Amino acid sequence: MDAQAIQQLIDHVMDPLVAFVKTVGPAAITKISEGAANKIGEGLAEKLIEQGKQLVPVIRNRFIKEQQDGKNNMALMALDGFLEDPEAFRPALEHKLWDILKEDPAFFNELSQRVQQGSVQQIIAESSKVTGNSMLDKTRRAFQGIWAHKSKVEGNDFKAE
Numbered sequence: 001m002d003a004q005a006i007q008q009l010i011d012h013v014m015d016p017l018v019a020f021v022k023t024v025g026p027a028a029i030t031k032i033s034e035g036a037a038n039k040i041g042e043g044l045a046e047k048l049i050e051q052g053k054q055l056v057p058v059i060r061n062r063f064i065k066e067q068q069d070g071k072n073n074m075a076l077m078a079l080d081g082f083l084e085d086p087e088a089f090r091p092a093l094e095h096k097l098w099d100i101l102k103e104d105p106a107f108f109n110e111l112s113q114r115v116q117q118g119s120v121q122q123i124i125a126e127s128s129k130v131t132g133n134s135m136l137d138k139t140r141r142a143f144q145g146i147w148a149h150k151s152k153v154e155g156n157d158f159k160a161e
Contacts, residue, residue, distance in 0.1 A: 005145045006101050009108065010094050012115040013055060017093075020052025021086045055114060056083070059097070062107050066100065075100065105147050112145070121158075125151040136161065 056079075063075040075096040081089035101108045105124065121135045125148040133146075134157040146153055 002146060006098055006108070009101065009112055009115070010097050013059075013097065013111055014090065014094065016049070016052035016115065017055055017082070018052070018086050018090070020049045020056070021083055023049050024053070051115065055111070058110065058114065062100065062104075063096070108145070108147075121145070123147070123156075125149070125153070127151060131155045133157070135159070 060076070060079060063079055066075045067073045074092075078089060078092035078096045082093040101111070121133070123130055123133060123146045125146070128148070128151045130146055130148055130151055130153045132155050137158070137160045146156060
């Protein structure tokens with residue numbers, strides 16, 4: 001997994017999460033965990049806040065899977081800490097997102113689809129040759145991701161203007 005693509009996605013995910021947490025507050029976030037997300041967003045028209053509201057349960061569900069797979073619950077702890085104190089726990093949440101996104105292309109795709117507003121070019125290759133792909137983005141909101149396993153990757157270009 002491309003480190004730059006992971007960091008770009010994390011940056012795109014954190015902005016709406018921070019906006020949501022700072023606008024709604026911990027009491028409302030607790031209700032999301034209980035499945036009442038639909039009523040919380042009433043009157044909060046900003047797209048960023050709405051996007052953050054939708055990202056919380058997606059991230060929580062993936063972090064729960066991490067714990068169910070026999071791994072520790074540090075990811076859930078980072079998310080819960082972030083929801084209570086976004087400034088103090090942001091680095092921990094970003095670190096846990098990084099670890100999971102690096103290993104889970106399906107989760108990467110899911111988050112990408114939820115936060116991307118520009119063009120997306122995603123290439124997944126298994127025992128292949130990935131060469132000569134290019135993307136020109138004029139919106140500064142596009143994403144190009146290449147996941148290659150046992151593959152040769154060269155000459156792929158992504159430009160933002």
